[in-house]
Amino acid sequence: GPLQHEVSPQLTSTCLAPSWWTWSRGRWTACARVPSGTSSAPTTSFSVGGHALRRGLGGPGWDPDEEEPNIRVVLEHRFYKEKSKSVKQTCDKCSTIIWGLIQTWYTCTGCYYRCHSKCLPLVTKPCVRSKVSHQAEYQLSICPESGLDSQDYRCAECRAPIALRGVPSEARQCDYTGLYYCSSCHWNDLAVVPARAIHNWDFEPRKVSRCSMRYLALMVSRPVLKLREINPLLFNYVEELVEIRKLRQDILLMKPYFITCKEAMEARLLLQLQDRQHFVENDEMYSLQDLIDIEAGRLSCSLTEIHTLFAKHIKLDCERCQAKGFVCELCKEGDVLFPFDSHTSVCTDCSAVFHRDCYYDNSTTCPKCARLSLRKQSLFQDSVAEAEP
Ligand SMILES: [Zn+2]
Ligand SMILES: [Zn+2]
Ligand SMILES: [Zn+2]
Ligand SMILES: [Zn+2]
Ligand SMILES: [Zn+2]
Ligand SMILES: [Zn+2]
Numbered sequence: 001g002p003l004q005h006e007v008s009p010q011l012t013s014t015c016l017a018p019s020w021w022t023w024s025r026g027r028w029t030a031c032a033r034v035p036s037g038t039s040s041a042p043t044t045s046f047s048v049g050g051h052a053l054r055r056g057l058g059g060p061g062w063d064p065d066e067e068e069p070n071i072r073v074v075l076e077h078r079f080y081k082e083k084s085k086s087v088k089q090t091c092d093k094c095s096t097i098i099w100g101l102i103q104t105w106y107t108c109t110g111c112y113y114r115c116h117s118k119c120l121p122l123v124t125k126p127c128v129r130s131k132v133s134h135q136a137e138y139q140l141s142i143c144p145e146s147g148l149d150s151q152d153y154r155c156a157e158c159r160a161p162i163a164l165r166g167v168p169s170e171a172r173q174c175d176y177t178g179l180y181y182c183s184s185c186h187w188n189d190l191a192v193v194p195a196r197a198i199h200n201w202d203f204e205p206r207k208v209s210r211c212s213m214r215y216l217a218l219m220v221s222r223p224v225l226k227l228r229e230i231n232p233l234l235f236n237y238v239e240e241l242v243e244i245r246k247l248r249q250d251i252l253l254m255k256p257y258f259i260t261c262k263e264a265m266e267a268r269l270l271l272q273l274q275d276r277q278h279f280v281e282n283d284e285m286y287s288l289q290d291l292i293d294i295e296a297g298r299l300s301c302s303l304t305e306i307h308t309l310f311a312k313h314i315k316l317d318c319e320r321c322q323a324k325g326f327v328c329e330l331c332k333e334g335d336v337l338f339p340f341d342s343h344t345s346v347c348t349d350c351s352a353v354f355h356r357d358c359y360y361d362n363s364t365t366c367p368k369c370a371r372l373s374l375r376k377q378s379l380f381q382d383s384v385a386e387a388e389p
Pocket of ligand 1: 091092093094095096115116118119
């Protein structure tokens with residue numbers, strides 16, 4: 001078949017030029033205008049007919065039989081070869097654009113570090129994923145700065161010389177670590193900083209280093225913040241937090257109904273919370289994403305919806321769950337009660353449920369507990385009586 005292959009000569013002379021090209025698709029035609037990131041802005045056009053075509057540009061060291069492997073492991077990164085040709089990304093190693101159409105590139109499945117195939121052997125930063133598993137706790141002081149001198153006037157990551165005046169290289173501060181970085185390790189990426197969120201309820205994104213950005217992105221959904229311990233005062237100042245805490249407590253009270261109800265299990269009701277698994281496990285751990293969503297008003301909405309859906313199953317739709325309601329044993333009147341109803345109190349010892357007005361404080365004797373202790377006593381006396389001949 002006809003085979004045309006035209007490449008603007010400038011392209012081969014720029015640093016962006018690949019040493020070789022790979023096409024593995026059977027038959028396609030593509031036209032790509034290389035955007036004006038390069039001064040010459042060359043236009044590349046391909047018209048390929050027939051089977052897989054590999055074409056070298058004659059660069060030294062190009063091996064026509066060398067296949068780029070799909071997976072490469074470097075410093076604990078697990079790099080997968082990217083299939084996407086059209087996405088324009090920036091290489092985390094050399095800070096230049098990755099031209100997906102003509103360059104092979106890889107993304108780490110652990111930390112999303114991406115780079116050119118040619119830059120892979122030069123990667124010196126270990127995968128942040130391992131840092132997340134070893135260091136699963138945030139640094140919680142706000143921008144803990146100690147000064148350039150304590151860093152020896154060098155980038156905190158690659159040790160390149162830096163200075164505040166920009167000579168030889170600009171020093172950029174990371175708001176998360178408080179340290180200074182060179183411009184290839186700090187791209188002025190913006191991220192919500194956990195210390196500012198939790199101490200100041202401040203969600204304004206701040207400039208962070210590449211490494212911090214990847215770490216924060218990997219950590220954002222992890223429930224590692226025990227608000228009650230880090231900043232208990234927050235509950236006095238942020239109304240939404242009180243609302244969320246109540247909804248979470250209720251959901252934990254509903255959980256026993258669901259895990260013993262076949263219908264609820266089949267309807268996969270608890271899976272409504274699969275993105276926030278910790279909400280099914282406890283009511284005190286928060287992820288940074290939870291806080292971001294609370295501040296934006298999103299979490300309260302979605303959690304109220306789930307709460308309504310859950311309550312509807314237990315109180316209206318499911319006979320089996322309905323049967324597990326309580327009648328207030330103190331007044332023996334009124335509707336069937338559930339522990340998550342708003343006007344109720346729950347005995348901390350036996351989990352029996354009463355009207356709040358009937359069980360108004362801890363001095364109230366729970367009739368169920370009283371009955372249980374009476375039974376225990378008589379059992380004990382029986383066994384004593386049996387033991388004595
Ligand atoms: Zn690169
Ligand atoms: Zn990685
Ligand atoms: Zn650096
Ligand atoms: Zn049920
Ligand atoms: Zn009552
Ligand atoms: Zn009780």
